[in-house]
Amino acid sequence: MATSDTRIRVEPGSFRDPANRVFHAGDEVLRGLGPQAAADWRALHAADFFTALLAEGKVCGTELVDPATLPDTGWTTVLRHERIPFVSHPYEWSFAMLRDAALLHLEILRRALSAGFTTKDGSAYNLQWRGSAPVFIDIGSFEPIREGEPWAGYRQFCQTLLYPLMLQAHLGLDFQPWLRAQVDGIEPEQMRRLFGGARRLLPGVPTHVHLHGAMQARNARTSTSDVRAQLRAAGYSRELALATVRGLAKLVRRLDRRADGSHWADYQRTCGYTAQDRADKELFVDEAVAAAGAPRLVLDLGANDGRYARIAARHAAQVVAVEQDPAVVDALYRALRVEGDRRILPLVMDLADPSPGGGWRGVERAAFATRARADVVLALAVVHHLAIGRNVPLPEVVDQLVAYVRPGGRLVVEFVHPEDAMARRLLANKPDGLFPDYRRVEFERLLAARCRVERRRDLPSGTRTLYQAVVGG
Template sequence: MISGTPTSTPYDEPGSFRDPTNRIFYADGMVLRGLGPDAARDWRDVSQAAFLAPLMAAGKVIGTEIAAADSLPESVVRRWHTVLRHDRVPFVSYPYEWSFAMLRDAARLHLEILRAALTDGVTMKDGTAFNLQWRGTEPVFIDVGSFQPDHAGEPWAGYRQFCQTLLYPLLLQAHLGVDFQPWLRARIDGIESGQLRRLFGGTRRLRAGVLKHVHLHDAMQTRHAGATTGAVREEIRDAGFSRELVQATVRSLIKLVDRLDWSPPRSHWAAYQRTCTYSAADRAAKIAFVDAQLASHPYPGTVFDLGANDGTYSRIAAEHARYVVAVESDPAVVDDLYRRLRADRETRILPILMDLADPSCGGGWGGVERAPFSTRARADTVLALAVIHHLAIGRNVPLSRILDWVTAMLSGPDRAGSDRLGPDGRTGQLIIEFVHPDDPMARRLLANKPAGLFDDYHRTEFERLLTQRYEITRREELPSGTRTLYAGTPRG
């Protein structure tokens, strides 16, 4: 048990409300889960099951313990029967920010945990991909409130959610080569079987997993559309549905998920390090600059590498920081980076897929059930290397707005109330690269734009805007003379 009375006022996680039996909330940077009487009873039974402790010890299920009642505010004690404390994950990401291999590994872990639970008479009432998070390239199941005792004769209640948020996206990309991320971002509940069925007509229905988990599943849902949940469960029990059948279904899903794979198409960004305009001298100077700045920072903490590409600078950052979030917009590049980091057993770098000109917005009920990237993004250092010109010229985002957005990542508490203020009172550092308009890459971008449209895109204007927002601590022009690196701390 933990003790020590919180000094801050607890507040609920905006995305935790769909299960009325338990709720996530925060206090003093701790992640807590309040359990009602029924959920507390389920947790008492589940926590004593043999399957759970080894999974927690292996980091596959989030570390969890009971919070002592005398360490909690009276308002919390009155509200909840039992309160659990969870280990924190370094950064919350969502399935539409994951690559194909990441989603597949998350689905595999979900099924592995369910299979282990079923052997001990425990099941999961949910099956959503949002119940998983990451520690670097290691997925972790976070929703212990989903565990409940298994009742013989009933199917897995989370099967539909699993299909819609994990299996169907994998089928979409593995079989059709269609990126699943926009589909998941558009619908918090995932892809409906009826939607996917229309894409898998004719001989496509014979592809692995499609006939059973898409067509037959959709037919069953259509058949029972007007029936109550209780009536459906009774019909299933009367038909002789057994626990062994659920276990067999989970085993077959594991085999299916293991078979699914995706070969990404050729990508310009996948070869960027070979085709970009950097000279060897530029690259060496840039690596030395970034390494020195990260090493000198008194509180490197969490680093956001915006436009991470192949992860070169993310790996450098990981030598100095506790955690690195590597943001890249190309699905093939993110998938390749994840696979290489996974092979290296890297737990300090999380690659995520996101278009910086269209970052993840709020979603779900009230637009806050899934937090926008801007409210999750609180870093001690932001790397913005060889990315500003793509946003300013390639996507027509004003320099001032780019700098304002980046600066917001370096100040204030995150969604869970953990403040990023360093011990020296500063709110982090920015390491940013400005590509001059006469650089070959900038000239290539400008060639596709009307003349005069970007007259304010030049070094003098960039430095004016930067010094309004930052105290520049170091400035270095790369040997080519067409790119300049800056390091600075936010003003005020």
């Protein structure tokens, strides 16, 4: 339901295309269109391929809205988009998520080209998620094709989608830090340095890394219009563009994540819970989320294989399952994709180093803390990893967990006592006496100072305690 706040708020990440701009009025997501963009929208809206994509849920729901029903926006043509449950960034996705996003991007481009349209760009940021299903959101990117011109988004597609996938598939390197460090993605020159020698012959590398990089260097001093004119003169056609898209899709499908060992992949078996501990914990979580009354958003911090995210999804509209290990998130995503789950969004993130703001002025890509204000936050078997494993002071751990909860929302948190086997293992790697305040009584004092604790349950093993608390409000 829309809020009563209808003030216009411009989306900080929408400024690179001056023909249209995304903004917000209350809970509504709107897009203002300039004269040419409005003409492109009318043509797009009448196209059968776009109607089919809307019906299939592959592009975000979009409709024309009367600007007179809104506060003054400065735009004469305005679109209303569906609200994506939770905005995420490509450096928070797993390998299979990035690959599926790339394949959807290429499918949409192929269908657009066949119908006489193209997309202005090829960025991974043009996609978001409904649970495990990717969705294309940049409706302003569509425009009628001009015969003889190449796809303008090819470079962006390589830098933000293809190159990260190659990095992981061919070299076994996690791509997330690379995308997080550079909002425009991985440059061809960076890739050329990584793929020398025998690596030059790996699938996709000769064409999309070395040839692409050489062409870019050769045309560095040539205007875009001159390059387009040269391609038209050489006979570049829509059929060649379609062949390129099909070739890219074939390449992307062949890329896969290298299998590697992961300590966290087997955590549920090795974490030391007894069967009764696990049953009590599951019941506690189920009751806590149900008590929130159909929450719109639940955060599961340190989600591992998604056991508790699935429990939360019984009651919540959307669950964002955050886990540090990319391999574990990838396995969870692939399972959710098979199940067709639309309620759980798995994300890769280190809670001790969450996604900061990025891009222009540090706000073009919003920080995780800015996006993550949930009705319910699950922080199960997390506190000891942050406080002991990562040396974060216990008061700051509690402060951050509370900050993720909207006023009136609930925090469900587990405290692992210093006597627990897992806590002892972490403490064994630290100097004696380093964490004198890591005690249950101190944790309870900190929690009570920030929340109203509704209930508490000691697990049967006797070394772990669960708390349900209301934050503010």
